[in-house]
Amino acid sequence: xxxxxxLFLGFVLGGVLTLLIHPSSRLxxxxxxxxxxxxxxxxxxxxxxxxxxxxxxxxxxxxxxFDRFLTAYRIARRxxxxxxxxxxxxxxxxxxxxxxxxxKEPDNAYWPQFEAVLSTLANDEAKSLKxxxxxxxxxxxxAGEREIIGRLWGDISxxxxxxxxxxxxxxxxxxxxxxxTLIAGKIEALSRSSLAARFYTSANAALILNxxxxxxxxxxxxxxxxxxxxxxxxxxxxxxxxxxxxIRSAFPAxxxxxxGKPASRIARRSLQAVESWEAYIQPGQALMNTEKRRIxxxxxxxxxxxxxxxxxALIMAAVAMIGTLVAELFHxxxxxxxxxxxxxxxxxxxxxxxxxxxxxxxxxxLALGLLMGLPLDVAKAAPVHWNPLNHATIRAISIIVLxxxxxxxxxxxxxxxxxxQNRVAPSAYVGLACVMLSMILPCAAVWARLKKRxxxxxxxxxxxxxxxxxxxxxxxxxxxxxxxxxxRDARNxxxxxxxxxxxxxxFPVEQP
Numbered sequence: 012x013x014x015x016x017x018l019f020l021g022f023v024l025g026g027v028l029t030l031l032i033h034p035s036s037r038l039x040x041x042x043x044x045x046x047x048x049x050x051x052x053x054x055x056x057x058x059x060x061x062x063x064x065x066x067x068x069x070x071x072x073x074x075x076x077f078d079r080f081l082t083a084y085r086i087a088r089r090x091x092x093x094x095x096x097x098x099x100x101x102x103x104x105x106x107x108x109x110x111x112x113x114x115k116e117p118d119n120a121y122w123p124q125f126e127a128v129l130s131t132l133a134n135d136e137a138k139s140l141k142x143x144x145x146x147x148x149x150x151x152x153x154a155g156e157r158e159i160i161g162r163l164w165g166d167i168s169x170x171x172x173x174x175x176x177x178x179x180x181x182x183x184x185x186x187x188x189x190x191x192t193l194i195a196g197k198i199e200a201l202s203r204s205s206l207a208a209r210f211y212t213s214a215n216a217a218l219i220l221n222x223x224x225x226x227x228x229x230x231x232x233x234x235x236x237x238x239x240x241x242x243x244x245x246x247x248x249x250x251x252x253x254x255x256x257x258i259r260s261a262f263p264a265x266x267x268x269x270x271g272k273p274a275s276r277i278a279r280r281s282l283q284a285v286e287s288w289e290a291y292i293q294p295g296q297a298l299m300n301t302e303k304r305r306i307x308x309x310x311x312x313x314x315x316x317x318x319x320x321x322x323x324a325l326i327m328a329a330v331a332m333i334g335t336l337v338a339e340l341f342h343x344x345x346x347x348x349x350x351x352x353x354x355x356x357x358x359x360x361x362x363x364x365x366x367x368x369x370x371x372x373x374x375x376x377l378a379l380g381l382l383m384g385l386p387l388d389v390a391k392a393a394p395v396h397w398n399p400l401n402h403a404t405i406r407a408i409s410i411i412v413l414x415x416x417x418x419x420x421x422x423x424x425x426x427x428x429x430x431x432q433n434r435v436a437p438s439a440y441v442g443l444a445c446v447m448l449s450m451i452l453p454c455a456a457v458w459a460r461l462k463k464r465x466x467x468x469x470x471x472x473x474x475x476x477x478x479x480x481x482x483x484x485x486x487x488x489x490x491x492x493x494x495x496x497x498x499r500d501a502r503n504x505x506x507x508x509x510x511x512x513x514x515x516x517x518f519p520v521e522q523p
Contacts (some may be wrong), residue, residue, distance in 0.1 A: 023483060026490035027321070036317075036493050038173045043318040047425040049181070052170035071111040077162060079112045080155025083125055087189040090132070091196070102133045120149035120218045125190065128197045139201055140208060147214040147277070152222030154190045160511050176310035176500045177426045179507035180303075191219065191228035195235040202239045210266050210278055212239035217281035220288050225514045226296040229288055236285045259286070295518040299510075302518065306503050311426040313500040316417075317493040319424070323416035324485025327409070330448065331478025338471030347467055349384040356380010372446070379449060382456050383466065395464050395472050405473065408450055409481040415444035417485075451477055 030036045038045075071079065086105050090097060097105075106129035113122030123146035130139035164182035168174040194215075202212035216236035223229045240262050241255075259282050267275035341347070356377050364373035397405070419440035421427060451473045459469040509517045 023486045023490060027486050030490065030493050036497060039314070039493060039497065040318055040321055040489065042173070043315050043322055043420045043424050047428070048170045048172065049167055049178070049425055049429070052167045071108060071115065076116075077155065077158050079115065080159060082108065083112070083121075084155070084159060084189055087125075087193040091189055091193055097132070099133060102129055105129050106133060116153075118150045120146040120152045120215065120222075121154050121190070123149070124194050124215055127201070128194050131197055131201055136201065136204070140204075140211075143198070143201065143208065143211045143215065146218070147211050149218065152218045154223075154228065156186065156224050156228070157511055160186055164511070174504065175314045176306065176503035176507055177314050177430070179504060179511070180307055180310055181429055183507070183510065186225060186227065188225065188227040188231075191223070191231045194219075195231035198235065199238055202235065203242070206265065206269050209239040210270060210274060212236065213262070213281040213285075214277050217284040220284045224512065226293070226299060229515065230293065230296075233285050233288050233293070236281065240282070291520065292515045294520045295515055298520065299514065299518040302506075306506070307430050309499060310503055311421075311424075311430060313496040313503070314426050315421050315424045317489050317496050319417045319420040320413075320485050320492060321489040322420050323413050324482045324489065326416050327413055327478045327481030327485055329478070331475050331482060334471045334474025334476070334478055336471070338468050338475060341467035341471065342465065344465055344467055347384075352384035353380055356384065367442070372442070375446065375449070379452050382453055383470075391463050393464065395458070395462060395469050397476070401458060404454055405451070405476045406480050408447060408454075409477045410484060412444050412448045412477070413481040413485050415440055415447060419444065448477070
């Protein structure tokens with residue numbers, strides 16, 4: 012080993028030891044080797060599981076703000092299921108809960124809106140319209156979207172023992188849009204019952220738009236306002252721009268005639284909120300979707316790639332140890348028993364076919380056995396000397412096998428299982444890696460004959476060379492990738508934190 016090779020080996024081993032010892036990178040270096048701890052967090056979190064009940068706890072006074080939001084979310088999620096028809100008694104209990112929660116937050120329009128929808132489901136139109144009107148007098152709107160998602164992310168990272176960006180993306184996948192879906196979806200009949208109801212609907216939509224922290228809830232509020240004004244959720248599909256402006260301009264005037272000047276001003280401000288949302292905020296959703304795809308892919312790589320490459324390097328080190336063992340055990344065997352090797356080849360081919368039903372793979376194993384069993388004319392018990400072509404072949408096979416083992420570890424990791432649509436089973440990559448690794452056997456058989464060396468010794472030394480090069484390449488790659496992954500994951504976590512706090516503000520669009 013040259014001085015340069017010793018320096019490189021020292022750099023690689025020192026870097027790996029530093030990453031394994033340092034607390035900020037220790038868990039990241041072995042993350043792919045750890046069990047899936049996220050599953051237990053999701054199963055224990057009521058946000059991520061399907062609610063089977065509609066009844067909320069009876070004592071709202073003792074509930075925290077988070078528990079009230081979570082209870083409302085689960086009620087909405089249960090009602091939104093198309094196969095569920097809640098009993099009238101259950102709706103009454105849920106409506107009473109919404110009323111009591113509203114007393115705890117007197118400035119939050121969300122609770123009387125929620126009560127109005129539940130009263131509609133109970134066929135109590137007078138009570139529903141009253142709650143719908145009361146909601147317009149509130150000063151804000153909050154459905155607990157930030158609190159619910161933030162709590163879920165915290166639970167996942169606590170169970171996993173490390174805070175990573177992909178966990179935040181997983182939590183965002185459980186965003187609490189169910190209440191907005193319920194409010195917008197179940198209030199249509201009420202919103203068209205009278206001009207006053209249409210006015211209340213427009214005002215409530217503006218409250219949601221001014222208070223929401225998600226595109227989904229804002230879009231549903233805009234659709235709710237459009238339904239009240241135009242009779243359709245998307246007037247752009249049926250009306251020209253001028254017709255839309257004409258109808259919107261006429262609505263406050265109509266409200267002025269029947270409900271007075273203060274109501275007319277509220278109607279005008281409410282429509283302006285919808286127009287601002289559609290023109291300046293809603294287009295940012297396209298940017299969000301693009302960033303979502305990027306962060307999902309990048310967060311999986313930053314979480315698993317360093318540990319995946321490190322684990323693959325350890326596998327390659329095991330291959331090198333096996334090769335060394337074979338070379339040492341059989342270095343004096345000049346001419347192995349050909350019949351024994353043929354028998355092992357046939358047995359291996361039958362076993363592979365029995366396990367995988369892959370005929371071509373079984374034929375490949377049989378061909379390897381036949382090739383390895385061919386007798387040598389001359390064999391000398393001397394070290395094998397490698398020429399540049401031998402080194403190039405060994406390194407090419409080593410890198411391919413290292414990459415395939417890395418891909419196998421990535422595909423089998425928890426983030427890929429939650430986000431990816433795996434059309435190829437992880438075991439397929441293991442099989443392909445083993446097939447590529449077996450390519451060294453025919454190469455070793457040819458080299459043994461050309462160099463007149465014992466074939467088993469040549470096979471062992473070839474495996475050792477493949478394993479050593481792959482192990483060093485993988486360890487060096489993990490030393491380089493780990494700091495990059497830590498940096499990028501931290502940046503993505505900051506973005507996801509802003510995303511949870513206020514989705515539209517995180518993805519603004521350029522305004523004229």
